[in-house]
Amino acid sequence: MPTTGQVSARRDPAPLLWSLTAAGWVALLALEIVPGAHPAHPAEAVAGLAAGPLRPAALVLFTGGWLVMVAAMMLPTTVPMARMFTVVSSRQDAAGPVRAAFFAAYLAVWLGFAVVALVLLVAIAPLLHQVPHGIGLAAALLLAGTFQFTPLKQRCLTLCRDPAAFLFTRYRRGVAGAWSVGTRHALSCLGCCWALMLIMFATGVADLVWMLGLTAVMVAEKTARWGRRLVRPVGVVLLLAGIAVALVGTGPPAHLH
Template sequence: MLSDRIRAMSAPHWLTLFAGIAAAWGALYLMAVPAELRQFGAVYGAEFWASLCVVTPDAAGLARMTLMWVLMSGAMMAPTVLPALATYEELGQTGAVTSMGRLLGGYMAVWLGFSVMAALMQLALFQAGLLDPLGQSGVDWLSALLLAGAGLYQFSALKDACLDKCRSPMMFFLSHWDEGAWRNGVRLGLVCLGCCWALMLLAFVGGVMNLAFMGLATAIMVFEKLPDLGRYITRPLGGLLIAASALVGFGLI
C-alpha cells in the first residue's frame, strides 16, 4: 500500500538519499549564475565572462563542467528513479539496503558517463563559438536543432520502449533479477538515459546553470515516467518542442 511505502521511505538510507539530492540542488544553487549577471553578460559580452572565469577552454574548465553535469545529473535524475528504487527494495527482502546501494551505484555510473560526454560536448561547442561561457546556445540554428531533435525523439520507438520499462519497474527488475543489483542498476541507468538524454541536452538552450530550466525539466521527467499521467505528456511535449524549434529557427522568439 502507498502508506506502507511512504513509511518505508523514512528509513535512514532513504533519508540519506533525500539529503544527497537536496545537497546536489544546494550545490547547484550556489554555483548558479544569478539573472543579473546573465543580463550584464548579454550587455558587456565575452570580456565580462572572461573576467569571471566562468568557463576556460582547458583541463580545469573541463573538470568544472564535468562537476556541473554530475551535480545536474544527480539532482535531476535521482528524483525520477525513486519509484524504481522503492520497487527494488520491496522485491529485495533480505539485504535490501546494501543491494539498493549497489543498484543506485550502477545507475549513477551511467549518468557519470553521460556527464563526461556532455561536458566534452559543451567544451567543444564553446570552443567553436556556438555556446556562451554559461553553456547556453549563442546561435539560433543550434537552439532550433536541439529543440527539434528533442521533439522528434519524443515520438520515437526507442523513447517509448525506455519509458515502458521506467513505468513498470517491477516487470523490469523481475526480467533481470538474477543479474544482481549492480548490473540491474546499470540497465536501469541505460533505460533512464534512453528516456531523458535529449531533454537533458536542452540545457544548452535554457542554460546549463539555469535553475529555472533544471527545475522545470526535472518536473517534466518525473511526471513523464508516471504510469498514468506520463502517457499524456510525451507526445504533446514533442509537439511543443517542434513548434518551439520552428519559432526559433524563423527568428520569431
C-alpha cells in the first residue's frame, strides 16, 4: 500500500482541503463579528423554518451554513484519508471521476446528516422555547460524554485512524467503488463525531469558542498518534461539564430571554 508521502505536489489534495477549511473559518468569523448574524439558541435558529412550510430560500441558507461549518470543522479530519485515496486512485485510467465520486460521497453523507438535524430541530423547536436555556446544552454534553465510552465510538475511530488499513480491505476500482469507499469512510467519520456536533447545535450553532474546541478534539482523536488516549478524558470532561450546566447553568425558558 502506498504512503501519503508519495503524493505528488500536483495531485496532493491537502492544500485545497486546508484552503477550504481556512475559508470556512473566515466565513464563521465574519458571522461572529456581525451583530445578529447568528442565533443565540437553537430554537431561534429554526424559528422561521418551524413557523410554517419549509421555504426553498430558508433551506438554501441552512444548507449553506451547514456546509461552511463542515468545511471548518470536518475537513481537517479527512486530510489523511484524502491523501491516501489520491495515491491509490492514481493507478486508474479515469482517476478524476473516481476522486470526484469519492469526495461527493462525503458531501452526500454530511448533507444527509444536515437534513436529519434540520428535521429534528424543527420538530423540537416549540419544546426548546419552553425549557430553561441550559437544559439543551446539558443534555448534549451528557450525551456526547456518554458516547465517548461506547464501543461504537471506538470502532468508528479505529476505522478513521488508519486510512491504509481501511483502503486495503474496502478499496474497489471504478466510480462505483470510489462512491462506496467514500460513503463508508464518511459514515465512520460521522459515527465518530455526531455527538460532538450536537454540542455545536446546543451552544447556538455558531459559537466560535465551542467550535474551535470541538474541532481540536475531533482532529486529535482521529489523526494524532496519541488520539486514542484522549477519548476517555474528553468523555469525563464532557460529563462533568454537562452536570455543571444542569446544576448551575440553567436560566429562564428561551422565549423569556
